[in-house]
Structure formats: structure tokens, C-alpha cells
Amino acid sequence: MIALDVMGGDYAPGPIIQGALQAAHSVPVLLVGPQDIIKRELYKLDPLWERLSITIHHAPDIITMAEEPVQAVRNKKFSSLVQAVMCVKEGRATGVISAGNSGALMAAALFILGREEQYERPAIISFLPNYLGTKLLALDLGANTECRPGHLYQFAHMGVLHAQKVLGIERPRVGLLSNGHEDSKGSLLVKETFGLLKQSSLNFVGNVEPYGIFSGKVDLVVCDGFSGNVLLKTMESVFSMTRFWLEQMPLPDEKTRIWRDSFIEKTNHYVDSRWQGGALLLGVKGTVVVCHGSSDARTIEHALYLAQKYFQPEIKTGSTQRSFSGIVNE
Amino acid sequence: MIALDVMGGDYAPGPIIQGALQAAHSVPVLLVGPQDIIKRELYKLDPLWERLSITIHHAPDIITMAEEPVQAVRNKKFSSLVQAVMCVKEGRATGVISAGNSGALMAAALFILGREEQYERPAIISFLPNYLGTKLLALDLGANTECRPGHLYQFAHMGVLHAQKVLGIERPRVGLLSNGHEDSKGSLLVKETFGLLKQSSLNFVGNVEPYGIFSGKVDLVVCDGFSGNVLLKTMESVFSMTRFWLEQMPLPDEKTRIWRDSFIEKTNHYVDSRWQGGALLLGVKGTVVVCHGSSDARTIEHALYLAQKYFQPEIKTGSTQRSFSGIVNE
Numbered sequence: 171m172i173a174l175d176v177m178g179g180d181y182a183p184g185p186i187i188q189g190a191l192q193a194a195h196s197v198p199v200l201l202v203g204p205q206d207i208i209k210r211e212l213y214k215l216d217p218l219w220e221r222l223s224i225t226i227h228h229a230p231d232i233i234t235m236a237e238e239p240v241q242a243v244r245n246k247k248f249s250s251l252v253q254a255v256m257c258v259k260e261g262r263a264t265g266v267i268s269a270g271n272s273g274a275l276m277a278a279a280l281f282i283l284g285r286e287e288q289y290e291r292p293a294i295i296s297f298l299p300n301y302l303g304t305k306l307l308a309l310d311l312g313a314n315t316e317c318r319p320g321h322l323y324q325f326a327h328m329g330v331l332h333a334q335k336v337l338g339i340e341r342p343r344v345g346l347l348s349n350g351h352e353d354s355k356g357s358l359l360v361k362e363t364f365g366l367l368k369q370s371s372l373n374f375v376g377n378v379e380p381y382g383i384f385s386g387k388v389d390l391v392v393c394d395g396f397s398g399n400v401l402l403k404t405m406e407s408v409f410s411m412t413r414f415w416l417e418q419m420p421l422p423d424e425k426t427r428i429w430r431d432s433f434i435e436k437t438n439h440y441v442d443s444r445w446q447g448g449a450l451l452l453g454v455k456g457t458v459v460v461c462h463g464s465s466d467a468r469t470i471e472h473a474l475y476l477a478q479k480y481f482q483p484e485i486k487t488g489s490t491q492r493s494f495s496g497i498v499n500e
Numbered sequence: 501m502i503a504l505d506v507m508g509g510d511y512a513p514g515p516i517i518q519g520a521l522q523a524a525h526s527v528p529v530l531l532v533g534p535q536d537i538i539k540r541e542l543y544k545l546d547p548l549w550e551r552l553s554i555t556i557h558h559a560p561d562i563i564t565m566a567e568e569p570v571q572a573v574r575n576k577k578f579s580s581l582v583q584a585v586m587c588v589k590e591g592r593a594t595g596v597i598s599a600g601n602s603g604a605l606m607a608a609a610l611f612i613l614g615r616e617e618q619y620e621r622p623a624i625i626s627f628l629p630n631y632l633g634t635k636l637l638a639l640d641l642g643a644n645t646e647c648r649p650g651h652l653y654q655f656a657h658m659g660v661l662h663a664q665k666v667l668g669i670e671r672p673r674v675g676l677l678s679n680g681h682e683d684s685k686g687s688l689l690v691k692e693t694f695g696l697l698k699q700s701s702l703n704f705v706g707n708v709e710p711y712g713i714f715s716g717k718v719d720l721v722v723c724d725g726f727s728g729n730v731l732l733k734t735m736e737s738v739f740s741m742t743r744f745w746l747e748q749m750p751l752p753d754e755k756t757r758i759w760r761d762s763f764i765e766k767t768n769h770y771v772d773s774r775w776q777g778g779a780l781l782l783g784v785k786g787t788v789v790v791c792h793g794s795s796d797a798r799t800i801e802h803a804l805y806l807a808q809k810y811f812q813p814e815i816k817t818g819s820t821q822r823s824f825s826g827i828v829n830e
Binding site: 236300315352354356358360380384397400401404405409410412415421422423426429436441463464 | 565566567568629630631642645646677679680682683684686687688690709710711713714715725726727729730731733734735736737738739740741742744745746749751752753755756758759762763766767771793794
């Protein structure tokens with residue numbers, strides 16, 4: 171069962187609950203939020219919802235997007251976000267999803283679930299597409315706006331373990347996001363991290379620019395949460411802009427329309443976060459999926475599949491042990 | 501006459517000289533680099549080049565992409581890059597273009613041409629596209645990988661003056677690149693800059709995410725050179741990736757091919773740096789155009805038009821005075 175923060179997200183609760191209805195045929199969902207609102211929405215969207223594997227956990231309070239994360243989590247114990255994380259802690263759910271205040275989700279995950287001991291900071295990881303049509307991973311995509319070189323070094327290690335698991339590559343090629351592919355390029359943070367990664371046992375290929383990332387030079391990109399967030403959101407919005415332009419341009423005939431729509435449909439699966447579901451918060455003791463504030467029903471539906479897929483306790487234990495020795499040995 | 505660093509760029513000197521040949525019918529070009537190499541290339545590309553408005557300035561040395569910028573500029577006085585900037589200082593050219601080591605170009609511009617007194621740091625500014633098909637400006641796109649809030653504050657002011665000139669908007673809407681549009685979002689740098697811009701007399705609309713930028717919420721985006729570089733290069737490479745996918749997908753007929761090619765052609769003009777020519781270095785005493793390392797002949801051709809267009813000494817003086825009082829009054 172996956173706990174879903176019903177009140178998190180720019181368009182909550184409608185599309186969040188709709189997403190749960192869409193996924194509930196294969197993923198049992200625990201809807202967390204104000205009981206009356208949830209029930210009203212459920213009956214509105216699907217009067218027969220009770221036949222589905224949907225449970226309600228009442229949480230009367232709401233954390234908004236603009237709230238200071240740590241304060242919000244401390245003061246609002248009965249918010250849908252905090253309660254959803256509590257459900258994982260208490261064993262009522264195997265994972266949690268929120269499209270709400272991502273800082274608050276991270277804080278709640280840290281305070282309530284705790285971090286994996288070998289990592290100082292959790293980080294958000296997700297897939298990026300490349301030219302070749304294969305996938306790569308990138309972290310941190312927004313959990314930490316301020317990072318030190320040691321954090322990025324740890325992100326590289328936790329990212330590699332995740333890449334081994336989800337990409338099935340034994341020695342994933344690790345790149346460091348920079349403003350040039352030359353060794354000398356980068357901010358002070360990048361330059362110091364470069365030195366650390368160069369000396370590590372990882373398959374570190376050096377600095378990468380966005381060109382290198384999207385052309386398939388790496389399997390994993392390491393960056394601080396601020397630039398990672400810019401990278402991810404720029405990718406999504408440029409793709410979305412291109413799609414908009416494709417849809418605006420007058421079509422000569424029906425054949426071209428079919429071709430265009432098929433192109434959009436195919437590429438959506440690579441690029442658009444709504445089809446990816448969300449990103450995983452690595453480095454905490456539990457499965458936590460962070461979704462965009464702008465998530466729609468499809469995003470939430472896919473986030474539920476994702477959370478279900480990544481809850482594999484036996485693999486989690488294995489990876490924790492390996493990552494720990496990995497860092498200690500270097 | 502525009503001085504062109506013939507040896508700067510990943511594919512130099514061939515495409516650089518080809519670009520000069522393409523623009524020379526309307527922009528007089530001063531080719532700066534090793535005389536024998538330049539002549540050989542010119543005769544190879546256009547045996548009748550001497551009919552064009554092309555002059556050669558001999559500079560035997562080369563600064564490579566990987567060199568430490570400040571050292572390179574200090575040690576290589578007779579490099580094509582340093583000599584090209586010197587040509588502006590000595591009045592032999594009205595502007596300079598290089599697709600070489602951008603750090604070295606900035607250092608040379610600072611040491612040789614000097615900075616405009618009211619600004620502590622120069623910044624790279626260029627156009628970005630948006631959904632609406634209009635343009636906006638963004639700075640800094642890569643000149644400063646480390647910035648303090650005061651620098652970003654000054655970038656906003658120099659950017660606004662440039663926007664007034666090139667976009668013709670009296671009070672351009674200024675946004676600050678962040679990892680969320682809420683006031684509370686951002687790195688420490690962004691948070692402090694937010695406070696400064698909020699109190700300024702500029703038309704500051706607050707934090708913007710890439711979504712906000714590309715949806716047309718702002719006329720000018722302010723960011724540090726590292727994230728700005730990520731923003732710009734991600735935009736370009738995602739667009740280029742989409743174009744690649746468009747070209748890979750099998751076509752049903754000739755009509756669809758024409759439609760697709762016309763789409764690519766149209767959007768290229770918005771998005772691709774090769775059609776934009778390059779970016780302008782603001783805050784130095786002279787017209788300096790920074791091109792991508794990957795510049796091809798078309799980039800250089802357009803960079804020459806750009807450098808020619810922005811050399812308007814009377815406007816430059818006007819803008820300097822206005823920007824100075826703008827900062828002092830606040």
C-alpha cells in the first residue's frame with residue numbers, strides 16, 4: 171500500500187485523487203488528507219470507488235507550497251504530508267508520494283523516517299532521456315540548494331548504486347555537471363568535487379555539459395540540487411514548448427497530423443515528467459517519491475507504479491551495505 | 501571592422517574563416533591569427549577572397565580551451581584571442597568575436613578594454629525564446645561561475661538597460677532564476693538577491709522557474725553564470741535532441757517531410773545558437789561577442805552581424821549614464 175498526500179500539488183486534490191483511481195487496479199492506495207474532502211472527490215470522480223483498493227487516512231491540516239519546510243513539518247503534525255510519511259514509519263504503507271512542498275517532504279522524510287547513516291544528505295534522483303533513446307539518471311534534482319563537495323561525492327556513490335539496480339549497468343559512467351567538459355571548468359564546488367571523484371573508484375568520466383548528457387556520454391549525472399533543478403525543468407519546459415509549436419503549426423493533411431501526434435506521443439514517454447511519475451528521494455530509510463507541483467492525474471498514476479516498483483526491501487538492504495563499504499574503502 | 505579570433509573554437513580555423521567569408525559582403529572583417537594558416541584557408545575556401553572586405557592581422561600564438569584563462573591571457577600576448585581584443589583597444593576594430601576559451605576572452609576584455617566603472621563584473625547576455633514566439637534576455641550565461649548577491653543585482657540593472665535598447669520595452673519584467681516561483685525558494689544567493697531586487701526600482705516580478713521563463717512571464721532573467729550556462733545549454737541540446745528525433749522518425753510521404761523541415765527551419769531561428777550568432781559581454785568598454793566553442797560558419801556569420809549591430813557608440817554612452825544613476829539612486 172502506498173500513502174498518497176492528497177493535498178499536495180498545485181491542482182490538488184482533484185487530479186491527485188483521479189490519479190489514485192487510475193492506478194488502484196494494480197496498486198493499493200492509502201489516501202491521506204481531510205476525510206470529507208477525499209470522500210466528496212471520490213464520489214464525484216467515481217461513485218463506485220469503494221470496489222477499488224483505496225483506503226482513507228484522515229489528516230485535517232495542509233502544508234502549502236510557500237511554507238518554510240522545517241517549520242511546517244514541526245508545526246503541522248496533522249498535515250496530509252506529515253501524516254503520509256508517518257504511515258510509512260508506522261508500517262501502514264510501504265512508500266509515500268507527494269506533489270506538495272518538496273522541501274517539506276524531504277524534511278518530513280528525514281525527521282520521521284531518518285536518513286541512511288552513510289549519507290549526510292538525501293538527494294532526488296530521476297531519469298533523463300538522451301539522443302539514443304536510452305535513459306540515464308541524474309541527481310540531485312532539487313533536494314539540496316546548497317551543497318559541499320563531500321555531498322556531491324556521496325550523491326555519486328548513492329547514484330551509482332541506484333543505477334546498478336535500475337539500469338543494470340555494473341560500472342555506470344559518472345559525469346559531473348559543469349559549464350564545460352574540460353577538467354578545468356566549473357564553479358569552486360565543481361572543481362573540488364572533480365578532484366574527489368577523480369580519485370574515487372567510480373567510473374568517473376569527468377565534467378559534462380548538457381550536450382554531453384543528452385548525447386549519451388554518461389549513465390549518471392551528479393549535480394547540486396539548484397543546477398540539477400534548472401537542468402530538469404529546462405529540459406521539460408523546452409520540450410513542452412516544442413510540442414506546443416508542433417501543435418500550433420498548420421497541418422497540410424490528416425497523414426501529417428497522425429505522424430505529428432505519433433511523434434509527440436513517443437517522445438512524451440521519454441521527456442515529460444507526467445509520464446515518468448516522479449523522482450525518488452535517495453538516502454532516507456523508506457521509499458519516498460517526489461512529484462512536481464504541477465502534477466496531473468497521469469503523473470500521480472505513474473508515481474504510484476514507481477513507488478510500488480521501488481519498494482523492494484531485500485534489494486534495499488543489499489544496496490545499503492554495498493554503498494557503505496564503497497565509501498569506507500575509498 | 502570587426503576583429504575575429506580565427507583560432508578560437510572546437511573546429512577552428514575552417515568554419516570560422518568560412519563564416520567571415522559569408523558575412524564579408526556586409527561586414528568588414530579583420531581576421532586575427534597565424535597569417536599563413538589564414539591565407540591557406542582563404543584560398544582554399546574562396547580563391548577570389550581578396551575582392552571581399554577582409555583584412556588579416558597576424559597573431560602567431562593560440563590559447564586552447566583547457567588553459568587557465570588569466571594565465572593564458574597574461575602569458576600569450578601574441579595569441580589570436582588577445583590580439584583580436586587589442587585590435588579593438590587600438591581602434592583598428594569596433595568589436596571582437598571569439599568562439600575560443602570564453603574565460604580567456606572575458607579576462608582579455610577586462611584587462612585590455614577595461615570594465616565599465618559602475619559594474620564589478622561583466623556578464624554574458626543573450627536571447628532566449630518563449631512559447632509566444634517573442635524573445636527575452638538572460639544573463640549571466642557563463643561569465644561568472646561564482647557570484648555574490650550584489651553581482652546579480654548589478655546584472656539585473658545592466659540587463660534592463662540592454663533590454664530597453666534591444667527589446668524596446670521601457671520597464672522590462674525582471675525575473676530571478678530559482679528552483680521554484682515562490683518568494684521563499686532558492687539558494688542562499690537567490691534568497692539574498694531576491695531581497696535586493698525586491699527593494700529596487702526595477703520591475704521585479706520575483707523568482708522564475710524555467711517554466712515561467714519559457715511561458716513568457718518575464719523579459720529578462722537574472723542568474724549566476726553557472727546555472728545560466730546550464731539553462732542555455734540544456735535548452736539548446738534538448739531542442740537539438742528533439743530535432744534529431746524528428747529527423748529519425750520515418751515519414752509517410754513528401755508532404756509530411758516538407759512540413760517537418762519547415763517546422764525545424766522555423767524553430768531553429770528561435771532556439772539554436774548557430775542562428776543567433778553569439779552572446780554579448782556586457783559591462784566592458786567595447787563590443788565583445790562570445791560564441792560557443794562548437795560554432796560553425798553560420799554562427800560566426802551571424803555573430804559578425806550581431807557585433808556590427810551592437811556597436812553604436814552614442815547609444816552605449818547614453819546607456820552607461822543611465823545605468824550609473826540607476827544604481828546610485830537606489
